[in-house]
Amino acid sequence: xxxxxxxxxxxxxxxxxxxxxxxxxxxxxxxxxxxxxxxxxxxxxxxxxxxxxxxxxxxxxxxxxxxxxxxxxxxxxxxxxxxxxxxxxxxxxxxxxxxxxxxxxxxxxxxxxxxxxxxxxxxxxxxxxxxxxxxxxxxxxxxxxxxxxxxxxxxxxxxxxxxxxxxxxxxxxxxxxxxxxxxxxxxxxxxxxxxxxxxxxxxxxxxxxxxxxxxxxxxxxxxxxxxxxxxxxxxxxxxxxxxxxxxxxxxxxxxxxxxxxxxxxxxxxxxxxxxxxxxx
Numbered sequence: 001x002x003x004x005x006x007x008x009x010x011x012x013x014x015x016x017x018x019x020x021x022x023x024x025x026x027x028x029x030x031x032x033x034x035x036x037x038x039x040x041x042x043x044x045x046x047x048x049x050x051x052x053x054x055x056x057x058x059x060x061x062x063x064x065x066x067x068x069x070x071x072x073x074x075x076x077x078x079x080x081x082x083x084x085x086x087x088x089x090x091x092x093x094x095x096x097x098x099x100x101x102x103x104x105x106x107x108x109x110x111x112x113x114x115x116x117x118x119x120x121x122x123x124x125x126x127x128x129x130x131x132x133x134x135x136x137x138x139x140x141x142x143x144x145x146x147x148x149x150x151x152x153x154x155x156x157x158x159x160x161x162x163x164x165x166x167x168x169x170x171x172x173x174x175x176x177x178x179x180x181x182x183x184x185x186x187x188x189x190x191x192x193x194x195x196x197x198x199x200x201x202x203x204x205x206x207x208x209x210x211x212x213x214x215x216x217x218x219x220x221x222x223x224x225x226x227x228x229x230x231x232x233x234x235x236x237x238x239x240x241x242x243x244x245x246x247x248x249x250x251x252x253x254x255x256x257x258x259x260x261x262x263x264x265x266x267x268x269x270x271x272x273x274x275x276x277x278x279x280x
Contacts, residue, residue, distance in 0.1 A: 002027075003022060003269075006023060006139065011143070014088070014143060017091060017147065018091075019040050021086070021089075024086075026079045026080070026082065028081045031078070032078045032079075032271075033271055033272055034270040034272060035074065035077055035269055036247065036270065037074070037210060038089075038211055040090060040092060041092050042067070042069050042087050043066075043088055043090075044086075044087040045085060045130055046085045047086060047130065050079075051078065051080070053075060053111060054077070055110060062111050063111065063113040064127065069089070070197075074246065074247050074248050086130050088143055092164070092197045093160045093161060093197050096197075097151055097154070098151055099117055122150055129142035129145075130142055159184060160197065163189065163201060167201070175202055212231060213227055216230075228240075259271075259274040
């Protein structure tokens, strides 16, 4: 697998609303990898080959253009030989600027066809433009045009933006504390998240705690207590449970396995070959 980040900070809307843009491709062999929850929505356009996602019913083929994200557990994806995709990720509360419906109506785990969310002609235009882009600058120009043409409103609900900042940057992990700082009730906060983020504030808190945990570098089991403390867990047992619920493996298995931590630091995914014996 080849994973390459594309600089999106030179474009006004992309820099403001997108977390990243990347080009993901495969060689001449099928490749299976694990996607780790990261608290983002993203749009994927499959330019070559096919992608399947593992569900309870088996491998499900993904649309050539789909929205994915805000998963709460590790997800298996299978790329065909000679595969290539372009993806761009949104801060979850920013995607609402481009959609008519509540984000609670999107599929979190299996992907949502872009034709269900945007005008067909807009999706087709974006797909064709990306296929024809000869370099990163041209590619980012086309993504910027798509964002500009499909923005329905230009102002976020400030309460949701601040709440997202408190969770992801200020490490405030109690819904009551966030509600108090925003001067709203916990029920109002949950309703705002349901409309503008697609999941509850509690669920987003859990995702971001585990995301931060995955970035830690530790060398012994004793350090897990310090990680749990840093992430404001009541104890290591609660941290270990949330970690295994999200990733399928224990924090001890992850942190003491150099291959897993190396995979994640490189491109925020795990090769299935490095994890398959742990999650069975």
